[in-house]
Amino acid sequence: MTQTVLELKNVSKSYALAPGSSKQAQGRRAAIDNVSLTLCAGQIYGFAGLNGAGKTTSIKAALGLIQPDSGTIELFGAPIDAAAFNKIGFCPEKPVFYETLTASEIVDFSGRLLNIAASEDRKKEILNKVGLYDDRHKRVGAFSKGMQQRLGIACAMLHDPALYILDEPASGLDPLGRRLIKDILKELKQAGRTVFFSTHIIADITEICDKIAIIHKGHILYEGGVDEFCPEHKNGEERFVKIIQDYDKKTSAAAAATD
Amino acid sequence: MSTQPQKSLTSSARLSVLSALMLLAMALSAQHLMKSRYWEYYYPEVQVANFADIVLQTIPGQIKSFVAGVLRITADEYMHIGPTKKAKQNFVAGSFAGNTEIMSLLELSVILEPTNTDMYAVMSHNLALYLNRFDDAIKLLHRGIQANKNAPDLHKLYGAAAYCYGFAKKPSFAAPAEVKKYREIAVNYLDAAIKSYLANEHRMSPYMHDDFANLQNYYVMQSRFLADVGRKSEALAAWQKVSEARQISFLGHYFTMLQQEEIAMPDFPDDLLTAAYQALFQVSTIRPPYSVPAAYRFWLTDPASLYYLAIYARGFGAPSLLAEDCHEHRSSELNQCGHDHSTAQHEHVTHDPHLQQPVQPDHVCGPGCEHDHHHESTHASGAAHEHEHDPECPHCASAKSWKQAGIPVMIQAFLMLATTIIIRRFI
Amino acid sequence: MRSRISCITAIAWYSFIEALRNRLFLGVFLLALPFAAAAWTIDVYQLGFQTRLVSDAGLTVISTLGLLVVLFFSLDQIIPDIEKRTVYFIFTRMPSRHTYMIGRFFGIVTTLLCLHVFLAGLLVMIIKLRTGAWFNEIPIAGLIIFLKQSLLVSIVMLLASCTSKIITVSISVLIYVVGHGLDIFRMLAEQGGNSIIAFLLDIAGLILPDFSLYETRIMVMHEIPAQTSALLILAFYTLTAIFFYLAIGGAILKHRDL
Numbered sequence: 001m002t003q004t005v006l007e008l009k010n011v012s013k014s015y016a017l018a019p020g021s022s023k024q025a026q027g028r029r030a031a032i033d034n035v036s037l038t039l040c041a042g043q044i045y046g047f048a049g050l051n052g053a054g055k056t057t058s059i060k061a062a063l064g065l066i067q068p069d070s071g072t073i074e075l076f077g078a079p080i081d082a083a084a085f086n087k088i089g090f091c092p093e094k095p096v097f098y099e100t101l102t103a104s105e106i107v108d109f110s111g112r113l114l115n116i117a118a119s120e121d122r123k124k125e126i127l128n129k130v131g132l133y134d135d136r137h138k139r140v141g142a143f144s145k146g147m148q149q150r151l152g153i154a155c156a157m158l159h160d161p162a163l164y165i166l167d168e169p170a171s172g173l174d175p176l177g178r179r180l181i182k183d184i185l186k187e188l189k190q191a192g193r194t195v196f197f198s199t200h201i202i203a204d205i206t207e208i209c210d211k212i213a214i215i216h217k218g219h220i221l222y223e224g225g226v227d228e229f230c231p232e233h234k235n236g237e238e239r240f241v242k243i244i245q246d247y248d249k250k251t252s253a254a255a256a257a258t259d
Numbered sequence: 260m261s262t263q264p265q266k267s268l269t270s271s272a273r274l275s276v277l278s279a280l281m282l283l284a285m286a287l288s289a290q291h292l293m294k295s296r297y298w299e300y301y302y303p304e305v306q307v308a309n310f311a312d313i314v315l316q317t318i319p320g321q322i323k324s325f326v327a328g329v330l331r332i333t334a335d336e337y338m339h340i341g342p343t344k345k346a347k348q349n350f351v352a353g354s355f356a357g358n359t360e361i362m363s364l365l366e367l368s369v370i371l372e373p374t375n376t377d378m379y380a381v382m383s384h385n386l387a388l389y390l391n392r393f394d395d396a397i398k399l400l401h402r403g404i405q406a407n408k409n410a411p412d413l414h415k416l417y418g419a420a421a422y423c424y425g426f427a428k429k430p431s432f433a434a435p436a437e438v439k440k441y442r443e444i445a446v447n448y449l450d451a452a453i454k455s456y457l458a459n460e461h462r463m464s465p466y467m468h469d470d471f472a473n474l475q476n477y478y479v480m481q482s483r484f485l486a487d488v489g490r491k492s493e494a495l496a497a498w499q500k501v502s503e504a505r506q507i508s509f510l511g512h513y514f515t516m517l518q519q520e521e522i523a524m525p526d527f528p529d530d531l532l533t534a535a536y537q538a539l540f541q542v543s544t545i546r547p548p549y550s551v552p553a554a555y556r557f558w559l560t561d562p563a564s565l566y567y568l569a570i571y572a573r574g575f576g577a578p579s580l581l582a583e584d585c586h587e588h589r590s591s592e593l594n595q596c597g598h599d600h601s602t603a604q605h606e607h608v609t610h611d612p613h614l615q616q617p618v619q620p621d622h623v624c625g626p627g628c629e630h631d632h633h634h635e636s637t638h639a640s641g642a643a644h645e646h647e648h649d650p651e652c653p654h655c656a657s658a659k660s661w662k663q664a665g666i667p668v669m670i671q672a673f674l675m676l677a678t679t680i681i682i683r684r685f686i
Numbered sequence: 687m688r689s690r691i692s693c694i695t696a697i698a699w700y701s702f703i704e705a706l707r708n709r710l711f712l713g714v715f716l717l718a719l720p721f722a723a724a725a726w727t728i729d730v731y732q733l734g735f736q737t738r739l740v741s742d743a744g745l746t747v748i749s750t751l752g753l754l755v756v757l758f759f760s761l762d763q764i765i766p767d768i769e770k771r772t773v774y775f776i777f778t779r780m781p782s783r784h785t786y787m788i789g790r791f792f793g794i795v796t797t798l799l800c801l802h803v804f805l806a807g808l809l810v811m812i813i814k815l816r817t818g819a820w821f822n823e824i825p826i827a828g829l830i831i832f833l834k835q836s837l838l839v840s841i842v843m844l845l846a847s848c849t850s851k852i853i854t855v856s857i858s859v860l861i862y863v864v865g866h867g868l869d870i871f872r873m874l875a876e877q878g879g880n881s882i883i884a885f886l887l888d889i890a891g892l893i894l895p896d897f898s899l900y901e902t903r904i905m906v907m908h909e910i911p912a913q914t915s916a917l918l919i920l921a922f923y924t925l926t927a928i929f930f931y932l933a934i935g936g937a938i939l940k941h942r943d944l
Contacts, residue, residue: 063778066943082781090778096770100707101700112696113779115689155775276852336907337738344909345819346737359733366730386731395731665919668899671892672923675930682933683784686940 004077005163005194006039011061011071031057033218034071039196039211041162044189046205046226047198048240049215055198056093058215059167063090075163086114089161093168095152099141103132103151106140110155118158130154131180145172153184164188166197170204182208206236216244217251327372334361334368350389355381357389369399373406380419380472387423396423411462415472417452421445425484430527438527442484449481475505483510487527491517693780694789701793705759711797714751718805721747722812735816741906744809745827748802752835755798757858760842761851763790773944784936791843791932795836802832826912827902833924834900838862840928841895844935848942865897895927 014030032054039045049055060066062073064080075084097106104123111118127133130150140148149172156164169185170178185208188195199205205212205226212229214222221243222229230236337360341352350357365382369375379400387396400420407413425445428438456474478500485494498506498514506514513528525531705711721743729736767773776786806828813821841861845854864871868891875884899920905912 060944065774065777067941085779085781088778090774092771092774094771095775096772097775098700098704098772100704105700105703109696109700110775110779113693113776115692152775333742340738340907343737345821346817360736360738362731362733363729363736363739390731390733392731667891668896668919668923671896672926674892676926679926679930679933682937686937 002040002042004038005041005043005075006037006062006165006196007072007074008035008037008058008062009072009074011035011058011068011073013057013061013066013068030218032061032068032215035215035218035220036071037213037220037223039163039194041194042192043194043211044185044209045194045196046209046212047196047215048200048202048205048212049198050200050244053215054218055215056167057218059165059196059198063088063165086159087162089156089159089164091149091152091156091164091166091169093171094145095148095155097140097148097151100139102137102139103127103143103154104136106151107136107155107158110158114159116159122158126154126157129157129184146174146177149173150177150180153181157184162194164193164195164197166195168199169197170199170201178204202236202240206230206234214240214243216247219247221247323371327368327375330364330368330371331375331378334364337361337364355385358385359390362386362390369403373403374410376403376407376410376412376415377469379403379416380422383419383423387427393423393427411459411464412467412469412472413459414452414455414477415469417448417455418472418477421448421452421477421480421484424448425480430530435526439488442487446481446484446488446490449477449484453477453481475502479505479510482514483528486513486517690781690785693785694792697776697786697789698792698796701763701790702796704763705755705793705797706800708759708762710758711755714754715801715804717751718747718808722808737813737817737821738907740813740816741809741821741824742903744805744812745824745831745902745906748805748809748828749831749835751805752798752801752831753838755801756794756835756838756842757855759794759797760839761846761854763794764843764846765851765854768944771944777944782936783939784933787843787847787932787936787939791840791928794839794843798832798835798839802828821909823906823909823911826917827906829917830900830902830912830920833921834897837895837897837924837927837931840931840935844931844938847935847939861894862897865895867898868894868896869898899923 011032012030012034013032014028016028035054035058037045037047037058047055047058057066061068062075062080064073073080075081076087078084101109104127107118107123107127123136124133127136130153132147132150132154135143135147140151143151149169153166153169156166170181173181182204185195185197189208206229209226212222212224212226213220226236230239338355338358339353342348342350348359350359355361362382362385365378369378369382379402383396383400385396386392386399397420400416400423403416404413407416422445424441428441430438452472453474456477478497482494482497482501485491485497495514495517498510505511509531510528513525513531724743767776773786777783780786806825810821810824813819813824838858842854842858845857849857868887872884872887872891875887904910
């Protein structure tokens with residue numbers, strides 16, 4: 001049996017609504033509600049959902065960046081522990097770095113935070129992989145969105161972790177950049193690494209992933225193998241839309257019935 | 260899903276900030292409203308057409324006035340501290356005479372607040388009489404006169420100019436012709452001062468009273484300078500305006516001789532004092548004009564003043580910064596120069612026999628010092644610090660104040676340390 | 687432990703680099719030049735170099751510029767990190783958020799130290815060149831000002847971990863001002879006979895820092911050497927207070943959702 005690398009069990013998190021909101025009378029809004037996921041070692045897991053579905057909240061809860069209201073989260077079979085961060089490479093949706101530092105310094109910084117001494121060769125290798133080696137002495141403030149995204153992925157790869165958690169890694173990238181990311185993910189898959197990434201581009205998931213989960217309005221609507229989700233990896237998007245539309249119909253009917 | 264960034268200010272915090280700003284605005288408006296009602300009384304030289312003018316005038320004016328006040332307080336502090344120990348300077352603590360440190364500060368205060376007439380007087384006296392900058396002193400006073408043409412206390416500036424002209428050249432070291440020429444000019448300024456005083460007397464408030472710049476002093480100076488320049492009858496006429504209490508003086512003696520047409524009366528009133536001056540300077544090494552020998556003067560580092568400084572510093576809550584502690588005082592020079600010297604410190608200018616001794620730079624009294632005999636003789640019995648600590652003893656009080664300050668500091672530090680450990684361990 | 691130290695040094699070093707490359711910091715450094723020139727231009731009557739005035743004004747400038755660095759750079763370090771989510775990069779790579787606070791603190795303090803060493807050194811050299819004497823009170827006063835401002839940095843960081851910029855600045859300045867007069871307020875309350883207020887002020891005195899302990903004016907103006915034991919006690923007090931406020935800030939940050 002393969003080792004469970006990441007497990008979320010019935011994780012919920014709600015936020016207070018901002019004053020002035022039309023739903024203010026309701027007090028709080030659930031960002032995620034009873035979310036359960038299981039990721040095994042060596043899997044490439046695609047986490048799909050529309051904008052605002054709860055993808056980033058789930059990832060932040062998994063990494064301990066937010067405190068969930070309920071549920072349990074385990075990384076490598078144990079509750080979240082700072083020691084686990086050495087085994088995780090995380091790249092947020094829009095990575096932001098210190099603008100006055102150069103790309104090379106950011107990579108160094110990342111290494112020192114992880115208590116590893118990144119050799120020049122290793123830095124060169126990963127910066128080359130993301131296509132930033134020539135811009136390594138440029139300040140991050142002068143980087144485009146795509147370049148910052150690629151730098152975030154480079155920092156996630158620096159220590160060759162066992163688990164990659166990437167929040168919309170292709171966001172903000174041009175087609176070449178997206179192709180680069182896909183190639184990196186395929187390489188990681190071949191190298192046996194575990195990757196958990198969120199996206200709203202179903203085609204990317206059906207092309208690369210082993211497992212897929214669909215989240216919508218804070219609820220997991222589907223979790224299973226990609227082959228089951230869309231046989232022969234076709235019509236993934238239609239299937240995705242159908243699942244979401246079915247859910248919306250069900251919830252509006254239930255809401256109408258209670259009214 | 261992206262989470263909304265948290266709202267940094269809750270509505271209640273926003274409300275409280277707005278309320279505070281509104282209260283501040285109301286307070287400022289009320290102040291300006293009251294001031295505008297009495298505007299002409301406070302600021303007669305500034306003509307105001309409407310309320311907006313007042314607001315525009317006063318806010319910057321108040322800020323400038325505040326800064327000028329801070330500069331004056333700092334200058335006063337410097338004046339009381341006296342010269343820097345390491346740099347040998349030509350002035351003493353407690354007087355602005357010859358003090359170069361305060362001049363820049365006072366100049367700035369005068370630029371910021373030209374309506375403060377007292378500063379012109381202090382600066383001009385210092386420049387003209389002690390710093391050998393007579394022309395600068397007069398230019399300064401003219402600036403002040405231009406800036407305060409409609410001020411009720413304009414007479415102070417004329418009086419200051421008269422003082423500078425009158426005493427810049429003295430018969431003891433200047434040619435009689437030069438003295439007369441300067442004192443003629445002084446008389447003119449005194450006429451202007453008296454005229455200004457009488458014209459504005461009804462506008463003067465009680466806080467404008469000055470111990471030096473008042474009508475009686477002007478009459479005294481006028482009669483003296485008129486006598487100096489040879490206009491004896493006018494001098495006598497001016498002397499009649501001086502109050503009877505003020506007439507008992509050397510100058511009064513001179514005018515008595517003048518009235519009685521005594522043959523032996525000297526040409527200048529100053530000459531009456533020649534014998535007294537000679538007696539004075541026999542015991543003092545100070546020679547006119549004001550000068551300092553090359554060595555660092557002993558009475559500029561009077562240990563008694565250092566002792567009071569210690570009390571002052573501790574009273575201000577800075578006990579930990581002082582090198583001496585109460586226990587050390589027992590064997591230090593401060594111990595030898597205890598309480599009684601404090602009364603002598605005002606007299607040491609002329610009567611301190613130390614001044615006859617050859618002095619070393621930065622010399623202070625220590626045990627075995629040849630000045631010991633003098634110190635012991637000035638001590639009342641029991642004033643030295645080998646006595647048991649009296650509850651009223653200021654050295655003991657100052658030592659207690661250091662402990663009082665130190666103990667709460669350490670308690671707070673240890674409490675914070677314990678709390679830090681608890682937070683790091685359990686939270 | 688080694689990883690914590692590595693994180694702290696990394697964050698401190700890059701915070702320092704960030705500050706050095708900030709044009710605002712360059713501006714603060716350059717502000718010292720017109721202030722230094724003012725010492726000569728205000729000598730209207732050509733009375734010569736006035737040591738006391740220059741040392742007093744110099745220390746005031748050092749204190750003011752240090753305060754600017756504390757307020758601007760402390761605020762610029764934590765609040766933008768949280769708002770722009772730069773902290774994701776850090777928090778997902780390090781043992782604890784306390785470590786982040788300590789690292790950031792040391793980064794700002796290193797910046798402050800550079801500023802103080804430069805300015806105090808400049809002042810001492812100017813006075814030495816003009817008067818020929820070493821005024822040792824100035825570096826000691828500089829050290830005391832540095833300790834005071836380091837303490838203020840920790841308070842600003844504590845507030846920055848839980849509030850907005852404007853509230854942080856307002857409360858920091860309030861604590862700074864009240865802290866200088868805490869003993870006076872206490873004395874007034876005791877003299878006024880109000881025991882409740884005096885007691886409350888005593889409690890506040892235990893939590894709030896007592897900035898009146900860092901008074902240097904009397905020492906410098908009267909050229910009184912400072913006691914070594916007093917300086918050590920002051921340094922100990924400062925360190926414990928700094929770690930107290932940083933611990934609270936770290937605890938708040940730890941439980942804060944990002």
